[in-house]
Amino acid sequence: MSACLDIANLSAVLPNGQRVLRSVSLAVQPGEVRALVGESGAGKTMIGKAVLGVLPSSVRLVEGDMLLEGEDLGRLQPKARRTLIGARTALIPQDPLTALNPSRRIGPQMTDRLVRILGWSGEKADRRTRQLLDEVQIRDPERVLKSYPHELSGGMRQRVLIAAAFAAEPRLIVADEPTTALDVTVQKQILRLIAALQREHGTAILFVTHDLGVVAKISQKVSVLYAGKVVEEADTAALFAAPQHAYTRALMAATPRYTDPFASLKPVDGAVLAGLAAEIAAADLAWRRPHG
Amino acid sequence: MLLQRFLIRLLTMLITLFGVAIVVFVVIRVAPGDPIAMMLPPGATDDDIARLRALYGLDKTIVQQFFIWLSGVVRGDFGTSISLRQDVLGLVFNRLPATLELAIVALIMAVAIGGTTAVLGARERGTAVEAGIDIASGAALSIPDFLWGLVLILLFGVLVPIFDISGRVSPQLDLPFATQFYFFESLLRLRFDLTWDLLKHMLMPAVALALPLAAIISQLLKQSLKEVLDLDYVVLARVKGFSETQVILREALKNAALPTLTLVGVQFTFLIGGTVIVERLFSYEGLGNMAIDAVINRDLPLIQGIVLVFALLFVLINLVVDMMYALLNPRLRHG
Numbered sequence A: 001m002s003a004c005l006d007i008a009n010l011s012a013v014l015p016n017g018q019r020v021l022r023s024v025s026l027a028v029q030p031g032e033v034r035a036l037v038g039e040s041g042a043g044k045t046m047i048g049k050a051v052l053g054v055l056p057s058s059v060r061l062v063e064g065d066m067l068l069e070g071e072d073l074g075r076l077q078p079k080a081r082r083t084l085i086g087a088r089t090a091l092i093p094q095d096p097l098t099a100l101n102p103s104r105r106i107g108p109q110m111t112d113r114l115v116r117i118l119g120w121s122g123e124k125a126d127r128r129t130r131q132l133l134d135e136v137q138i139r140d141p142e143r144v145l146k147s148y149p150h151e152l153s154g155g156m157r158q159r160v161l162i163a164a165a166f167a168a169e170p171r172l173i174v175a176d177e178p179t180t181a182l183d184v185t186v187q188k189q190i191l192r193l194i195a196a197l198q199r200e201h202g203t204a205i206l207f208v209t210h211d212l213g214v215v216a217k218i219s220q221k222v223s224v225l226y227a228g229k230v231v232e233e234a235d236t237a238a239l240f241a242a243p244q245h246a247y248t249r250a251l252m253a254a255t256p257r258y259t260d261p262f263a264s265l266k267p268v269d270g271a272v273l274a275g276l277a278a279e280i281a282a283a284d285l286a287w288r289r290p291h292g
Numbered sequence B: 001m002l003l004q005r006f007l008i009r010l011l012t013m014l015i016t017l018f019g020v021a022i023v024v025f026v027v028i029r030v031a032p033g034d035p036i037a038m039m040l041p042p043g044a045t046d047d048d049i050a051r052l053r054a055l056y057g058l059d060k061t062i063v064q065q066f067f068i069w070l071s072g073v074v075r076g077d078f079g080t081s082i083s084l085r086q087d088v089l090g091l092v093f094n095r096l097p098a099t100l101e102l103a104i105v106a107l108i109m110a111v112a113i114g115g116t117t118a119v120l121g122a123r124e125r126g127t128a129v130e131a132g133i134d135i136a137s138g139a140a141l142s143i144p145d146f147l148w149g150l151v152l153i154l155l156f157g158v159l160v161p162i163f164d165i166s167g168r169v170s171p172q173l174d175l176p177f178a179t180q181f182y183f184f185e186s187l188l189r190l191r192f193d194l195t196w197d198l199l200k201h202m203l204m205p206a207v208a209l210a211l212p213l214a215a216i217i218s219q220l221l222k223q224s225l226k227e228v229l230d231l232d233y234v235v236l237a238r239v240k241g242f243s244e245t246q247v248i249l250r251e252a253l254k255n256a257a258l259p260t261l262t263l264v265g266v267q268f269t270f271l272i273g274g275t276v277i278v279e280r281l282f283s284y285e286g287l288g289n290m291a292i293d294a295v296i297n298r299d300l301p302l303i304q305g306i307v308l309v310f311a312l313l314f315v316l317i318n319l320v321v322d323m324m325y326a327l328l329n330p331r332l333r334h335g
């Protein structure tokens, strides 16, 4: 059985030659949640954007393959790639406040993909959207569909975005820190909601987060990213039981326990980072040679 | 709340117009040149001069003159033109439609050219196409409207004479029009033969007026489109599978147009100011052309009337822009 998403040896560079992704390999099997965890700036969002074909123009992919349900995204013509990604994937973005168009009503923003990309009838799209709004526990869909984004709270907007992501029955959802921008109380609800919808619909999710607590709650598999490099990957349970890489252990040591609010101030161990930096510098040197 | 805002707005407009009226009134009386001296044949006696002065009320103090004029304006009487010996209001309304048509056609052209190149440049950002658009808009902007007028006259009036370079309409034509809006009325009456003749006269002055504004719109709109195209909701639309053109037209354009809109309002008033010289250049029978004659003849009542109408136009344009801004921005609509 082919993986839902299969990334192999993906590398990306900035115009100044700096590598932001270093031979990243990871796979998401159908119906599974893979967490992608790492500190801010590690390149998590970059991986998600690479998969969805929306990298910033300054970032260039220099090697590697991305297979979406067996289809090589790198080999497709831009238009074919765009429609394939539109039909099979969805994005739950990080910041619900900026991810909805301020000048368009919620309704058309939720149905436009169903009608214009997937070719559904307006009626079918409407029915589907209402069903999903119900699943994300929005009680007054009529009002919400007619609203402009600024008339809804952050939590409501994220529910709308989650509903829109699941509405088209994508095979893969990239969720980029979907709870980070929300209030702590809302975070837990949203996380539970995504987990419930994922089980219900059997959607594979690449779940980007910097929070190991979230990893433990939602994922079956996990990849740990540091400076654009996957330093460890494992079953989630196995990772927490026996982290193999020094960086993973350091990250765990720095992760706050819920009982201790000051724990979050602890930085990742400096000696571990120094060792990693040396390791990565050596790898970059080796990588540059064959590429000139 | 809304009513209060409207009333404040109305009051501001009146004060603006009143201010303009005072300034113009004083400036044209302090400036050198005497309308009476220009009317009389050489060798007129001092007595003749004094009598004419009294006839036009010019023997009174400026303050007295102003209040006499103002009390007339309030009653809808803008006085009599000294050089043309006709009612000022009638003269102005007779010419205003020609200028409005020219300005509106120029505005439509500027928005069409500027908007299209902005969308194209934003879609092709970072390529040679964008660079070409930047160069073209830079050139269009660095040449003022009247110079464009001269360039166009040389190109299409003299070298390749395909357009008429003088007047508003061919004089031999029979005009069936009920209003002075010849161009718009010819469209409504489906008299496209007349539309074509009017267009052949109007096209060059309109292009001359439109080019600098088109360049401004192009540059500003492209810049704000490029900013909007990096925002999260645009990225989300790309993930949904929409093409870059669809993304620009459906998601980005409306939000990017807001900052441009305010500027277009201001620039449109400049464009109307530009009609004064451009109409002269093309002997186009509009209000601006008449304004120059009025100044040459020191026709004080006519100058005042024309300037006041221009000022009213500017104030109204600003009002329309504000209303459109509120209409396009849902956050202000319920304010």
Ligand SMILES: Nc1ncnc2c1ncn2[C@@H]1O[C@H](COP(=O)(O)OP(=O)(O)O)[C@@H](O)[C@H]1O
Residues within 6 Å of the ligand: A014, A020, A038, A039, A040, A041, A042, A043, A044, A045, A046, A047, A056, A058, A059
């Ligand atoms: N638009 C961009 N252009 C160039 N570099 C970028 C851009 N966005 C992010 N980066 C860089 O790429 C690296 C990875 O960023 P990102 O994927 O956003 O990290 P994460 O999501 O893990 O916090 C960072 O070093 C960041 O500075």
Ligand SMILES: [Mg+2]
Residues within 6 Å of the ligand: A044, A045, A046, A176, A177
């Ligand atoms: Mg990120």
